[in-house]
Amino acid sequence: MNDVYEDARDRMQKALESLERDYKRLRTGRASVALVDGIRVEYYGTSTPLNQLATLTIPEPRTIMIQPWDTTIVGEVEKAILKSELGLTPMNDGKIIRINVPPLTEERRRDLVKIIKKMAEEAKVAVRNIRRDANEMIKDLKKEKEISEDDQFRAQDEIQKITDTFIGNIDAAYNNKETEVLEI
Template identity: 60%
Template sequence: MQTVLKDAEDRMKKALAALDKEFSRLRTGRATTSLLDGVRVDYYGTATQLDQLASVATPDSRTITIQPWDRKAFADIEKAILKSGLGLTPVNDGKIIRISIPPLTEDRRKDLVKVAKKYVEEAKVAMRNVRRDANELLKKKKNDKAISEDDQRKGQDDVQKLTDNYIVKTDEAFSKKEKEIMEI
């Protein structure tokens, strides 16, 4: 029974980690290097992550700088950022690429909160699926006479408590992200 709980907890931790990763990609009013994590540059015919072609930094809260190690990559990096759908416009001065993060409008902030809420719902669904799988496994063990009915009920209660705990954590993460997005 403990292995079922441990497995369920591990899977719920992964769902929470995936949510955090999705949140880090959401654009808030601040410049962060994680905004560009999903950007892939077509570099000599190979899709390459931006951080493998250049150093990415945030000198202030509204600017991201990209300094490519290969001068020939400037145009490819600019093109990849424009095509990424992030709504960012790179400015190339020949030595460095600068991206200014404009302040978000109220409508855009509300849209981002909706996107964040969607990510939270996906994480909750994943956690509920983990709960369902764990409960089915406990039921199967009971039917195979590996555990008693009392152990099954206790296990299901423990799985429910675990699920509730992780759902509270996702809600806390959402409220924190919502506050960050709505901050001017």
């Protein structure tokens, strides 16, 4: 049964980490290198992640600076940023690309809160599906008479406690991100 608990904990932790990664990619009013993490640049015929081609820094709270190691790909990096769905406009001086992250409008903030809530709900659904799978494993152990009925109920209670902990963590992550987005 400990294996079932560990498996459930590991999978729920991955769901939480995935949510936090998605939250980092969301554009709030503040600059973050995580905003450009998903951008891939065509480099010698290969789609390469931007962070493997350039130094990414945040010189000011609303500016991302990208300094490609190979200055011949500045144009490609710029195209990749424009093609991305970030809605950011890069400016380049031939060697360095700067991206100014504009402050969010009130309407955009409300839209972002809806997106953040939807992501949190999807993470909760994933955690609940993991709970269901763990409970199925416990029922199978009971059917095969490897555990008693009392052990089955105790195990299901433990799985529920683990689930409640992770749901609480997801709610906390949501509340933190919501506060960050609504902060002016």
